[in-house]
Amino acid sequence: MFRIPGRRSAAIVAAVAAFATLTACGAKTTDSATTSGAGATIDTSGSSVKVGLLNSLSGTMAISEVTVRDSLKLAIDEINAAGGVLGKQIAPVSEDGGSDWPTFAEKAQKLISQDKVAAVFGCWTSASRKAVKPVFEKNKSLLFYPVQYEGLEQSPYIFYTGATTNQQIVPGLDYLKAQGKTSLYLVGSDYVFPRTANKIIKAYAEANGMKVLGEDYAPLGSTEFSTIVNKVKASGAAAVFNTLNGDSNVAFFKEYKSAGLTAASMPVVSVSIAEEEVKSIGTQYLAGQLTAWNYYQTTPGAANEKFVKAYKAKYGADKPTSDPMEAAYTSVYLWKAMVEKAGSFEVEKVKAASAAGGITYDAPEGKVTVDGATQHIFKTARIGKVGDDGLITEVWNSGEPIKPDPFLKGYPWATGLS
Amino acid sequence: MTLVLSQLFTGISIGAVLLLIALGLSLTFGQMNVINMAHGELIAAGAYTVYVLQKVLSGAGLSLLIALPVAFVVAGLLGVLIEVLLIRRLYARPLDTLLVTWGVSLILQQVFRDVFGAPNVQTRAPSALTGSIHVTDDLVISSSRVFILVLALVAVAALTAGLRTTPLGRRIRAVVQNRDLAAVSGLATGRVDRLTFFIGSGLAGIAGVALTLVGPIGPTMGTNLIVNAFLVVVVGGIGQLKGTVIVAFTLGIVQSMVEYTTTVSVASVIVFVVIVAFLQWRPQGLFTLRTRSLA
Numbered sequence: 001m002f003r004i005p006g007r008r009s010a011a012i013v014a015a016v017a018a019f020a021t022l023t024a025c026g027a028k029t030t031d032s033a034t035t036s037g038a039g040a041t042i043d044t045s046g047s048s049v050k051v052g053l054l055n056s057l058s059g060t061m062a063i064s065e066v067t068v069r070d071s072l073k074l075a076i077d078e079i080n081a082a083g084g085v086l087g088k089q090i091a092p093v094s095e096d097g098g099s100d101w102p103t104f105a106e107k108a109q110k111l112i113s114q115d116k117v118a119a120v121f122g123c124w125t126s127a128s129r130k131a132v133k134p135v136f137e138k139n140k141s142l143l144f145y146p147v148q149y150e151g152l153e154q155s156p157y158i159f160y161t162g163a164t165t166n167q168q169i170v171p172g173l174d175y176l177k178a179q180g181k182t183s184l185y186l187v188g189s190d191y192v193f194p195r196t197a198n199k200i201i202k203a204y205a206e207a208n209g210m211k212v213l214g215e216d217y218a219p220l221g222s223t224e225f226s227t228i229v230n231k232v233k234a235s236g237a238a239a240v241f242n243t244l245n246g247d248s249n250v251a252f253f254k255e256y257k258s259a260g261l262t263a264a265s266m267p268v269v270s271v272s273i274a275e276e277e278v279k280s281i282g283t284q285y286l287a288g289q290l291t292a293w294n295y296y297q298t299t300p301g302a303a304n305e306k307f308v309k310a311y312k313a314k315y316g317a318d319k320p321t322s323d324p325m326e327a328a329y330t331s332v333y334l335w336k337a338m339v340e341k342a343g344s345f346e347v348e349k350v351k352a353a354s355a356a357g358g359i360t361y362d363a364p365e366g367k368v369t370v371d372g373a374t375q376h377i378f379k380t381a382r383i384g385k386v387g388d389d390g391l392i393t394e395v396w397n398s399g400e401p402i403k404p405d406p407f408l409k410g411y412p413w414a415t416g417l418s
Numbered sequence: 419m420t421l422v423l424s425q426l427f428t429g430i431s432i433g434a435v436l437l438l439i440a441l442g443l444s445l446t447f448g449q450m451n452v453i454n455m456a457h458g459e460l461i462a463a464g465a466y467t468v469y470v471l472q473k474v475l476s477g478a479g480l481s482l483l484i485a486l487p488v489a490f491v492v493a494g495l496l497g498v499l500i501e502v503l504l505i506r507r508l509y510a511r512p513l514d515t516l517l518v519t520w521g522v523s524l525i526l527q528q529v530f531r532d533v534f535g536a537p538n539v540q541t542r543a544p545s546a547l548t549g550s551i552h553v554t555d556d557l558v559i560s561s562s563r564v565f566i567l568v569l570a571l572v573a574v575a576a577l578t579a580g581l582r583t584t585p586l587g588r589r590i591r592a593v594v595q596n597r598d599l600a601a602v603s604g605l606a607t608g609r610v611d612r613l614t615f616f617i618g619s620g621l622a623g624i625a626g627v628a629l630t631l632v633g634p635i636g637p638t639m640g641t642n643l644i645v646n647a648f649l650v651v652v653v654g655g656i657g658q659l660k661g662t663v664i665v666a667f668t669l670g671i672v673q674s675m676v677e678y679t680t681t682v683s684v685a686s687v688i689v690f691v692v693i694v695a696f697l698q699w700r701p702q703g704l705f706t707l708r709t710r711s712l713a
Contacts, residue, residue: 058536060636066537096536190683218682221642223633226428226563227677234421247538251633254543258550258560280540280634284548 040141042345043116048089049345051076051335052111054122054132059099060221060246064324065124067276068146069094071325072121074314075332085336086345093117099221099246101131108132112141118345119144119335121328125220125245126150126193133158142347144335146328148271148293150196151406152417156351160376161331161368162324163294165200166405171381172241172269172292173204175396181238181267183211187228187252188243190217197243197271200408200417207413213237218244223251229259232266242270249273253285263288269383274322275392283390293323294379295365296392304364320391321364330363334370334377337361368401376404420556425678426671431563433670434570435632437663438625439647440654441573444662445618446497447651449594450611452505453512454497455519457647458640459526460619463496464489464626465635466534472541479544482627489623497619501612523641530637538636547631562631569628573621574663580617581659590614594657649693655703665704 043050053072055065076090084090093115095107104123111117112135119142123129126149136143136157143158151165176184186201188194198215205212213235216228229252232240244252249270256268269290275297278286297308297320307329311321337360339345342353353359359370369378378401384392408414439461446452467489471481500522508515547562581587592600593610601607622640629639650669654661669689677685697703 058531059638060538062537063634216681222682224432224682226431226560227425227674228682230421230424230428231678247540247634247636250540254548254562254632255560257548258558258562260550260552260558282540282542 040112040139040347041116042118042347044088044118044345048091049085050091050093050115050117051332052108052115052117052120052122053092053094054097054104054107054111054120055094056099056124056128057094057096060248061097061099061124063247063280064245064272064274064277065097065122067319067322067325068122068124068328070315071311071321071329072332074311075329077314078310079332079336085339086343097123097128101125101127104128105131105135108135108143109139112136112139117141118339119347119350121146121331121335123147124324125191126196127191127220129158130192140347142335142350144328144331146331147324150193150200151408152196154374154376154406156375157347158375159331159334159354159370160374160404160406161327161334163379163381164376164404164406165197166408166411167294167379167381167402168271168292169197169200170204170408170411171398171402172271172290172383173201173208173210175290175292175383176239176241176269177208177210182209183213183235183237183239185213185232185235185237185240186215186243187232187240188215188217189220189222189245189248191220191245193245194243198241200414201241203413203417218248218252220246220248222248225252225255226259228252229255229261232256233259233261237266240266240268242268243272244270245272247280249277250281253281253289257285263290274324275320275390276322276325278386278390278392279320283386283388286386287388289386290395291384291386291392292381293384293392294382295323295326295363296382296384296394297321298391298393299365299382301364301366303362303366307364323365326364330361330365330368330377333361333363334359334368338370366401371404374404374406376406378403420554423553424557424559425674427559427563429671429674430667431560431567431670432674433667434563434567435625435628435643436646436650436670437570437666438566438573438628439622439643440650440662440666441570441577441659442618442621442625443644443647443651444654444657444659445577445614445621447648447656449590449657450614450618451512451656452509452615453516453519453648454500454505455516455644456500456523456526457619457622458638458642458644459523459530460493460497460622461626461629461640461643462530462635462637463493463526464623465630465639466530466626467492467623468541468627468630469534469539469635477544478542479546482544482547482630485627486624489627490620491623493623493626494616494620497622498612498616500619501615505615506608506611527637527641534637536637538634538639540634541630543631566628566631569624573624574659577617577621578659586610586613653693653696653703655705658703658705661703661705 055069056062080089097104121144124147146161148163148168186198338350338353342349355372357372380401381398382394383396385395468485471485475481550558550560589610593607650666654665676688
């Protein structure tokens with residue numbers, strides 16, 4: 001019988017460990033965008049036009065992104081039932097980004113060059129958006145991005161239908177300041193959105209007399225939060241600003257509760273936890289905690305009642321609707337409005353139609369207007385509180401839609417950030 | 419002081435999770451020298467057992483308790499299946515075993531995706547384990563962590579007692595210490611291997627049950643964890659239960675203390691560097707098995 005001496009097997013294991021760590025960190029690099037040239041070709045022959053849906057259907061982000069895909073499909077079905085766009089039915093092509101950024105870039109390229117889609121809807125994390133941004137710019141194709149993000153970006157080929165910082169994070173901080181919270185602890189996932197968001201939060205805090213007592217990042221997908229929670233607890237901060245993404249939130253809030261911290265003793269403001277995540281994290285861990293968004297299932301209005309009813313009818317009565325889902329749903333209708341105004345599916349004509357202004361839609365969150373200059377949309381900021389039933393109720397709103405300001409040019413404290 | 423104590427407990431609880439995962443490995447890898455890359459998927463199998471049982475039985479506490487033995491058997495049988503079909507044929511080819519079991523690991527991950535869906539799933543923890551225990555006014559420890567710690571200690575005690583006192587344990591030790599001599603003495607080494615593999619894999623299932631209390635259940639939950647577990651076994655000394663226990667807790671405490679003063683990423687790097695340095699100094703690990711075997 002052959003036996004490996006300890007030394008050799010140790011070496012093998014070390015090699016394997018190093019390899020596995022590399023894979024786990026997603027450190028592989030993929031050269032994705034290969035084609036270049038003038039404008040993406042869009043296949044408009046036939047009675048339908050294809051659009052791409054690019055979401056993580058597996059991995060740590062699937063908890064959030066599957067619901068976005070579902071509401072995109074709902075909007076497409078509704079539009080098709082009402083006669084389609086420019087007389088053509090919309091045919092969605094769904095691709096799985098797998099919570100892995102190089103995969104997103106690959107799949108984006110595939111949707112553009114192989115499926116010849118008119119536009120792509122999707123991406124959630126900023127890391128995935130940053131990964132696909134050069135692909136869309138190179139191919140001159142359109143991406144509709146439905147999630148709140150860290151701002152400081154404006155690609156000519158991306159429409160941002162989620163909130164930028166001055167429509168979500170800044171109002172969230174304003175709310176905390178108004179509540180008399182003078183110190184913060186920042187917890188986030190270790191990638192571009194939380195790090196940039198925290199840079200903005202620190203600049204805001206400094207200008208507004210708030211103290212940032214600590215800042216910690218956990219790898220995306222991490223489930224070990226006991227040390228971070230101990231640090232948060234020891235800091236004695238008045239509130240926690242949470243930019244964790246995906247199901248790390250599950251582990252964080254379980255640990256938070258076990259450490260004896262509550263919404264009363266140290267409230268957490270989350271910017272990536274919506275109704276769907278509340279359900280999977282567990283209401284008992286989140287009741288009373290705060291969120292900052294532009295839409296909740298409970299937002300009043302006929303357009304929202306219709307959206308919620310249609311969503312539940314299609315996907316089940318126990319399925320909640322959330323902000324990114326609403327922004328995704330809205331993005332399809334905004335694209336339709338732009339295409340119809342342009343009278344063409346061609347990217348440059350669609351962009352020109354939006355730049356001319358006046359693209360509006362009665363969205364579930366209220367009437368939204370596309371800001372042609374920034375390709376962002378006017379949105380009302382809403383701070384909500386998680387209730388015992390898992391739904392979020394609004395405790396404060398900005399009163400009117402806030403003009404998007406991705407580079408925070410209207411805020412003196414933010415100079416130097418971009 | 420409270421801070422140091424609560425951080426110490428955090429370290430111990432990280433160590434307990436590591437220990438539970440590494441225990442199974444210390445048998446299959448440590449005692450049998452099989453590098454089973456699919457060990458992580460056996461952990462996931464254990465975790466999914468809790469998920470399934472919770473769907474069938476409604477009580478969270480009851481399903482967790484029943485899941486412990488069921489997950490042990492499910493993961494154990496899965497392990498035996500892998501052993502009988504593949505590993506048994508490759509005992510003389512360690513590198514091939516590594517590749518083959520890695521393939522098995524990928525296949526199992528896909529199976530989990532197809533059966534349970536690609537998104538991670540969650541289970542409800544029994545209410546007794548969602549709260550926390552107030553040791554003093556400031557020192558609060560999570561009851562699920564205490565449960566995991568107790569589970570790990572019970573598993574170690576059972577395994578130690580099993581290896582020391584039972585006839586099977588004696589046979590396992592005999593095969594580990596000198597396989598050829600054990601074989602010529604009339605021991606059916608193949609059968610001993612299979613049983614060892616069953617127990618080692620079953621322990622992975624138990625670890626999976628414990629992990630449902632900490633985080634979400636997903637097809638790749640195990641892969642992220644076994645790297646550290648392999649390190650624990652290597653540093654502890656191949657085939658040394660004692661070493662595994664000591665190193666698991668030390669690593670947990672060092673990780674949590676370094677993490678407290680730096681950040682998560684820096685802590686992982688420092689722990690890795692310390693381990694590499696340690697293995698340079700003692701390549702055979704903390705403890706070595708002394709036998710008269712010539713191998």
